Amino acid sequence: MFSLIGLIGGLTLLIVLTMRGWNLLISTPLCALFMAVLNGIPLFPQLVAEGDPNLVGNYMTGFSNFVGQWFLMFLLGSMFGKVMEDARAADSVSKFVVDKLGVKYAIAAIVAACAILTYGGVSLFVVGFSVFPLALSLFRQANLPRRFIPATLAFGSVTFTMTSAGSPEIQNWIPMPFLGTSPYAGWEVSLIVAIFMIFFGYYLLKWMINRAVKKGEAFDERPGDPEPTSKDLPNPLLSAIPLVVVLVISFLFHDTLEHSALIIALASGIFATWILNRKYLTDVWGSASKGTIGALLAITNTAAVVGFGAVAQATPAFSAAVDIVTGYEGSPLVGAAVAVGVIAGLTGSSSGGQQIALPLIAPHYLDAGVNPEALHRVVAISSGALDTLPHGGYVVTTIRAICGESHRVAYGPLAMVTVLVPVIGVILAIFLFSLGLGI
Numbered sequence: 520m521f522s523l524i525g526l527i528g529g530l531t532l533l534i535v536l537t538m539r540g541w542n543l544l545i546s547t548p549l550c551a552l553f554m555a556v557l558n559g560i561p562l563f564p565q566l567v568a569e570g571d572p573n574l575v576g577n578y579m580t581g582f583s584n585f586v587g588q589w590f591l592m593f594l595l596g597s598m599f600g601k602v603m604e605d606a607r608a609a610d611s612v613s614k615f616v617v618d619k620l621g622v623k624y625a626i627a628a629i630v631a632a633c634a635i636l637t638y639g640g641v642s643l644f645v646v647g648f649s650v651f652p653l654a655l656s657l658f659r660q661a662n663l664p665r666r667f668i669p670a671t672l673a674f675g676s677v678t679f680t681m682t683s684a685g686s687p688e689i690q691n692w693i694p695m696p697f698l699g700t701s702p703y704a705g706w707e708v709s710l711i712v713a714i715f716m717i718f719f720g721y722y723l724l725k726w727m728i729n730r731a732v733k734k735g736e737a738f739d740e741r742p743g744d745p746e747p748t749s750k751d752l753p754n755p756l757l758s759a760i761p762l763v764v765v766l767v768i769s770f771l772f773h774d775t776l777e778h779s780a781l782i783i784a785l786a787s788g789i790f791a792t793w794i795l796n797r798k799y800l801t802d803v804w805g806s807a808s809k810g811t812i813g814a815l816l817a818i819t820n821t822a823a824v825v826g827f828g829a830v831a832q833a834t835p836a837f838s839a840a841v842d843i844v845t846g847y848e849g850s851p852l853v854g855a856a857v858a859v860g861v862i863a864g865l866t867g868s869s870s871g872g873q874q875i876a877l878p879l880i881a882p883h884y885l886d887a888g889v890n891p892e893a894l895h896r897v898v899a900i901s902s903g904a905l906d907t908l909p910h911g912g913y914v915v916t917t918i919r920a921i922c923g924e925s926h927r928v929a930y931g932p933l934a935m936v937t938v939l940v941p942v943i944g945v946i947l948a949i950f951l952f953s954l955g956l957g958i
Contacts, residue, residue: 525557526836530865533827534909538926543915547823551578551830558834572833581829585822589644593818594811595785596645599765600652601810602789602803606796608758609652613660615755622661626671626725629654632762633675638686641769642781643913644821646676647921649765655744664736667728669918670932674724677913677937679716682899684709687773693873694898697881698891705896708951712900712944720940727932753796761791817920821912828866837865845879851889852949855880856901860945864905867912872902893952900948904941907934
């Protein structure tokens, strides 16, 4: 009982403190401490045998492993976004979109940019850094409330592209070794679900933004924003080339280098921005240095949440929760969706939900004759639903570190398009597979 109170209480406390705007480097260790005390987990590694759970060891292992895996990608992604911003490339592309398509397509342009980069193999965390300058410029020109930028970025990144058939994102690749499937598993159902999420999510996003505008909300300028200008901008087609460079290089090297391909892709994007916009980018090293500040803030916030999740996974209550959700005896597809979704919500990680649940449920369901392609697609889509609760690493990075917003004003719209839309998508996928489509 104390273990369950510790797990649920620690998670709830973290969500409340996150919504209230607490510094995650303070709130996550405090919530992990609360959880550890109620679960009887020793505080220091010196108090336990080597390899046994302890608060400091588990928290710092999760924290440091994430930093070690992602630091260079965060650093180069933030630098690329800042260089694109200071070179006025983002302003140029956004002005071109507004001039040619009109402000009513500003949201669609941002969503499309995120979707193309995500489906091209650029990491979800990095996409936000790359597209934010464009989003900020488009929102300014369209005079839209900037608190919807996180939701717009997230909708284009973590819904219809991240978990769709053919996506190079890890959420679509993790099930393959467990189920013996390919990245295109269940593509017929995946296509239908993706189309549904595109249209329903876009309608929902536009409806929320239009309602806010009718209530008098508008774009608010803030200190530190790049100076808006319509004069002497670089060529919009040349300005878009660095984004294409990142996309193409990431795609070409993804199979051989996996996420390390982003190091080459982003470095090439920075270089391309400088080469094409030397006239406007007068202090490339100054811009890059400013980008490092954003990278450090983003990766430490995200790593702090990962550290909390590492402590949560060490609790007896977490193991009991995993046993319950993976032991569901009803429909295998429903059971898989619930298991992966709940664990992803507890850990704040879509990939974490899959990596914990699949070794437990895959052998049982495959032995029972469940179609592996259907199971692959349901697992992938369900992993992208509850992973965007307030404490999720991606959510924290996008809202706070990239967009500079608070959870209080920005999380509601983000949750609508990244929780509600994928949940309905999972239900639709299970329904279509139950009719025999794609099996």
